[in-house]
Structure formats: structure tokens, C-alpha cells
Amino acid sequence: MCLDCTTHGSDREQHSSTDDRETTSHSNWKRRSFLQATGVAAGTGTILGTQVDRAAASHTECDAADRWVEAANHSARDFGIDWIVIHVTAGAYQGALNTLTSSNSDVSSHYLVKNYDWTDGPSAGHVDQLVHHNRAAWHARYIANHRSIGIEHEWFDDNGISEACYESSAELVRCIADMHDIPLEFYTSNTCIQNESGGIIGHTHVPDGDCSSFHHGGRTCPYPDWDMDHFETLVKNGDNGGGGGDQFQDGDQVVTTTDLNGREQPCLNDDVVLTLPEGTQGEVMNGPEECDGITWWGLHVPTYNEWVWCSENYLAHA
Numbered sequence: 001m002c003l004d005c006t007t008h009g010s011d012r013e014q015h016s017s018t019d020d021r022e023t024t025s026h027s028n029w030k031r032r033s034f035l036q037a038t039g040v041a042a043g044t045g046t047i048l049g050t051q052v053d054r055a056a057a058s059h060t061e062c063d064a065a066d067r068w069v070e071a072a073n074h075s076a077r078d079f080g081i082d083w084i085v086i087h088v089t090a091g092a093y094q095g096a097l098n099t100l101t102s103s104n105s106d107v108s109s110h111y112l113v114k115n116y117d118w119t120d121g122p123s124a125g126h127v128d129q130l131v132h133h134n135r136a137a138w139h140a141r142y143i144a145n146h147r148s149i150g151i152e153h154e155w156f157d158d159n160g161i162s163e164a165c166y167e168s169s170a171e172l173v174r175c176i177a178d179m180h181d182i183p184l185e186f187y188t189s190n191t192c193i194q195n196e197s198g199g200i201i202g203h204t205h206v207p208d209g210d211c212s213s214f215h216h217g218g219r220t221c222p223y224p225d226w227d228m229d230h231f232e233t234l235v236k237n238g239d240n241g242g243g244g245g246d247q248f249q250d251g252d253q254v255v256t257t258t259d260l261n262g263r264e265q266p267c268l269n270d271d272v273v274l275t276l277p278e279g280t281q282g283e284v285m286n287g288p289e290e291c292d293g294i295t296w297w298g299l300h301v302p303t304y305n306e307w308v309w310c311s312e313n314y315l316a317h318a
């Protein structure tokens with residue numbers, strides 16, 4: 001979006017922000033099904049203290065998303081999702097979040113990733129989801145909005161992109177690409193996206209409706225600081241997570257290498273039991289299972305007395 005460089009044309013119409021809220025079975029605990037899957041004798045783990053984490057995660061669609069903050073601006077999609085559009089905000093996190101969620105701004109995005117530790121708000125690498133995938137967010141021009149998921153990254157004044165920001169965004173892109181069968185093709189020049197099979201592209205290189213113009217008011221979002229080649233490497237090296245990606249056996253002691261969602265069952269669509277802070281220790285009790293292109297391990301986490309499934313990509317030997 002770049003906050004100051006986007007026109008949204010026909011996407012300016014107002015929409016109810018609550019018409020696609022998911023109100024289904026997120027509140028149903030399926031602890032028993034996990035225990036059956038593990039074959040482990042049932043402990044009597046308390047769920048007290050995890051309710052807040054669970055509520056906060058109930059609307060997010062990827063493990064990489066830390067928080068759901070609802071945006072006011074979004075539209076019904078006119079096309080399927082084939083693209084992921086990369087943006088930088090040209091403003092600090094808190095102001096960008098306010099703008100992206102405000103009904104008065106005429107902009108929004110599906111995600112906002114925190115880039116700097118030294119600006120107000122959560123730490124670098126924190127991910128907010130603002131719009132559900134099944135809605136078009138208002139981050140580019142019409143044709144791109146309706147074909148893509150838009151990811152904003154905090155950035156301003158040539159302060160660069162932090163590794164924490166790149167890594168969180170790479171995990172997010174892997175999830176989105178898996179979920180919507182988006183090819184991991186990276187585009188770094190003007191592209192008539194209607195004629196391609198999809199991929200990851202910077203905002204400045206997406207067209208208007210008939211590909212007659214790629215002009216974005218002279219702006220260069222997400223460049224020049226965004227390094228798409230480096231980002232591509234991180235996205236394709238899915239086991240990048242600070243030492244994760246190892247193979248484990250029952251009884252192994254493991255530790256989370258990032259803030260990591262623990263799920264009821266080994267798939268991305270299964271409910272989040274709780275988010276394990278980076279450095280949380282657990283014991284491998286079950287697995288591996290394959291789902292959504294991810295290898296999952298069933299863990300017992302003594303700190304919370306919980307049994308959860310976690311992605312191997314962010315687990316290391318303790």
C-alpha cells in the first residue's frame with residue numbers, strides 16, 4: 001500500500017466488517033481426540049490460562065499470525081487467489097495498524113508484519129491478520145486486490161528490513177501459498193498478473209485492470225529496501241527457524257525456536273490450543289504426521305500441562 005501511494009478505484013465502497021466472521025466450532029475443545037491420537041495415558045491438564053491465547057488466535061488462518069485485528073475495509077472477491085503482494089508501509093507500525101484498520105482510510109491489507117524492535121508495539125516479526133483470505137483487502141489496485149493476499153511490512157526512512165521481519169513473513173507466505181496453491185514464483189518486474197499462473201510480487205510491479213499501466217505515483221513499494229532474492233531464499237528454505245527442522249523420536253526433549261502455535265490435531269486448520277513462547281520445552285509423544293506440507297509432532301508441554309501438535313520447522317532438540 002505504502003499508505004500514501006495507492007488508489008483503490010472501485011474498491012472504495014463500504015462493507016460491513018462483520019459479514020464473514022467465522023462463528024463455527026472454534027470453541028469446541030477436542031482434547032480427547034488428541035489424546036486418542038497420541039495413545040498417551042490422559043493427564044488432567046488444566047486449560048486455565050490458555051483461554052486468552054485461544055481467543056486471540058481464533059480468527060487467524062496461519063500459524064505465523066500472532067493476532068487478529070479486524071480491518072473495516074474489504075470486499076467480496078471477484079477472482080480466485082493466485083498472488084501474494086508484498087508491501088512496505090512508509091510509516092511506523094502503530095500508525096500503520098491504525099490506518100489499515102480504520103474505516104476512514106480507504107486502505108487495508110490481510111496482514112501487517114512488525115519490522116523494528118525499536119518502534120512502539122510488539123517485537124520485530126510480530127504478525128497481525130486484519131482481513132480474512134476470502135475477502136479482497138484494499139492494498140493495491142482493483143485487479144490485484146481481487147486476485148491476491150496483501151502483506152504489509154512496517155518500514156520507513158530507509159531503515160531497512162530486519163531478519164525477524166523477513167523470517168516471519170516467509171513463514172506466512174509458505175502458509176498462504178500452501179493453503180491456496182500459489183506457486184512459489186517470485187516476480188521482480190512489471191507483470192500482467194492476469195496472464196500468469198500466480199506467485200509473489202512487489203506492489204510496484206502489479207498492473208491496473210488491463211495492464212496498460214504499472215505506475216504507482218512514482219513510488220517504489222516495497223523497494224528499494226526489500227530484498228526479494230533474500231526473501232525467496234527464506235521462503236523456499238522452509239526449515240529456517242533458528243535450528244528447527246530436525247527429525248525426532250518419542251521421548252526426545254525439544255524446544256520451540258519461535259513463538260509457535262500448538263494445535264489440537266496436526267493440520268493448519270485445526271484449533272490452536274495455545275501459543276508456545278519461543279524457548280518452551282516439550283517431550284515428543286507422537287508423530288511424525290504430514291499435513292499441509294508440514295511435518296507435525298505431538299508434544300507434551302509440562303509448563304502448561306498440555307498436549308499439542310507443532311510444526312517440525314520450529315522445533316529443535318533441547
Ligand SMILES: [Zn+2]
Binds near residue numbers: 086088
Ligand atoms: Zn504498497
